[in-house]
Amino acid sequence: MKLSLSLMAVLLAGTAVAQNLLQPTQPAAEQQPRAPSASTVSPGSQSARSAVPTTPRTLPANAAPAFPAPVPNQPVQQSNFGPDTYAPAKHQNKARAVQSHDGIAPLPPLVPPDNLKQGQAAVSPFSEAEIVQMRKGYDRTRKAKAFRPVRTIPRISSITVDLAPGSTPPIARMLPGEMTTLMFLDATGAPWPLAAAPRVSDSRYFDAEWLKGTATVVLSGLSPYEDGNLSVLLEGFATPVVIKLATGEPDSKSDSRVVDYRLDLRIPGRAPGTPDGKMGPAKIALYDETMQRFLDGIPPPAAKAVRIDGARDIRTKAWALDGALFLRTDLDIQTAFDQSIAAGDGTRVYRLPPTPFITFSEGGRSVTMQLEID
Numbered sequence: 001m002k003l004s005l006s007l008m009a010v011l012l013a014g015t016a017v018a019q020n021l022l023q024p025t026q027p028a029a030e031q032q033p034r035a036p037s038a039s040t041v042s043p044g045s046q047s048a049r050s051a052v053p054t055t056p057r058t059l060p061a062n063a064a065p066a067f068p069a070p071v072p073n074q075p076v077q078q079s080n081f082g083p084d085t086y087a088p089a090k091h092q093n094k095a096r097a098v099q100s101h102d103g104i105a106p107l108p109p110l111v112p113p114d115n116l117k118q119g120q121a122a123v124s125p126f127s128e129a130e131i132v133q134m135r136k137g138y139d140r141t142r143k144a145k146a147f148r149p150v151r152t153i154p155r156i157s158s159i160t161v162d163l164a165p166g167s168t169p170p171i172a173r174m175l176p177g178e179m180t181t182l183m184f185l186d187a188t189g190a191p192w193p194l195a196a197a198p199r200v201s202d203s204r205y206f207d208a209e210w211l212k213g214t215a216t217v218v219l220s221g222l223s224p225y226e227d228g229n230l231s232v233l234l235e236g237f238a239t240p241v242v243i244k245l246a247t248g249e250p251d252s253k254s255d256s257r258v259v260d261y262r263l264d265l266r267i268p269g270r271a272p273g274t275p276d277g278k279m280g281p282a283k284i285a286l287y288d289e290t291m292q293r294f295l296d297g298i299p300p301p302a303a304k305a306v307r308i309d310g311a312r313d314i315r316t317k318a319w320a321l322d323g324a325l326f327l328r329t330d331l332d333i334q335t336a337f338d339q340s341i342a343a344g345d346g347t348r349v350y351r352l353p354p355t356p357f358i359t360f361s362e363g364g365r366s367v368t369m370q371l372e373i374d
Contacts, residue, residue, distance in 0.1 A: 150224075150248065150257050152256070152257065154178075154259055154261045155173075155258050156263075157296050158264035158265075158266065158292070158295060158344070159265060160292070161265050161266065161267055163241070171243070171246060172243050172260050173257070173258055174221040174245060175224070175247055176224050178259050179219065179220055179261075180218075180262075181262045182216065182263050184216075185265065185267065185343075186269055186270045186271040186274055188270065188284070188342060189344065189346070189348065190274045191271065192215050192234050192267055193215045193235050193271070194210055194217070194232060195233045195237075197210045198231060198232045200228060200229075200245070201228040201230075201245075205222050205223045205226040205228055205247070206220070206230070225250045226246075226247045226248075227245065228245045229243065234271075235272050237267065241265065262344075266341075282339075283338070284339070284341065285339040285340065285351070286341070288339065288341065291326070291341045291351060295349045304320045305319055307372040308358075316330075316369070318371055324338075325351070325352050326349060326351055327358065329348065330345070330346045330347050332360065333350055337352040338353070355371070356370060356371055358371060
């Protein structure tokens, strides 16, 4: 009886081992069997299991393995980097023949960089036509920046200041960006120095700079379409000289404006230290508009030019007007004259009766010139 029970236990144990080998691998939680209860295990079966030998077991020839076989190595997907990517042109057809993997088409091979093109792009990234176009655009921008709605007409002029009550003060025509130089002269044309620095009515719109020790004041307009005035005190002269300053007329429609680059202001009187010359007050034409026009280089329309023979200085000119002869020169005249008027640079205008010969003093010697008078 005991022998039959032992044989039966051996057979049951072998069958269980074979079934375990044939079953697929399960998770660890499923592989662990539940412990049988005490009511289901018989004493006989416990003794039979304890009698199972511990010799190693071998699998049958046709038995399936307990674990699945490893998956064979898959081909690695092609990369876009590497020596094959920059393939020479003759091998590019071969590179295009590479088959896609997993439904992903390979990228086309990259063109190898050209060192010459890279250098040209770094040194000159623009073409010749683009550079010309850029320069033209830059030139148009500079033209637009330099455009001025009102253009300047430079003028050098002189005027005699009338200091009498009720008279109109002289006007200095100015423009922002342009300087105006004032020169103060006495009746003989000698410089009249200033006693103190000049004053402007509003320093926000005008700037005045006095060259100390001289008869010169430099003015600058700081804002367009502004009005103001300048007050000047001269040495040895009690009456202040007032000049009106204007940088434009707001109601003017003109696109140009006359600007006094230099304005000579003649003061009726003699500056301190000026020697008494042969010209008396009667010979100085301070308020003669006709002579003032000749002095400014703008003769009256009725004046007729007179040719001078032997005039080596082109600054010596002559006109005939209303039975009188007018000479404009920077030379000292020796011929008798009726009246004279002077500018700050030494230019003078003489009025005298018509005569065919005029004598001047040049460099300490006498020079006679002949006039062709009709």
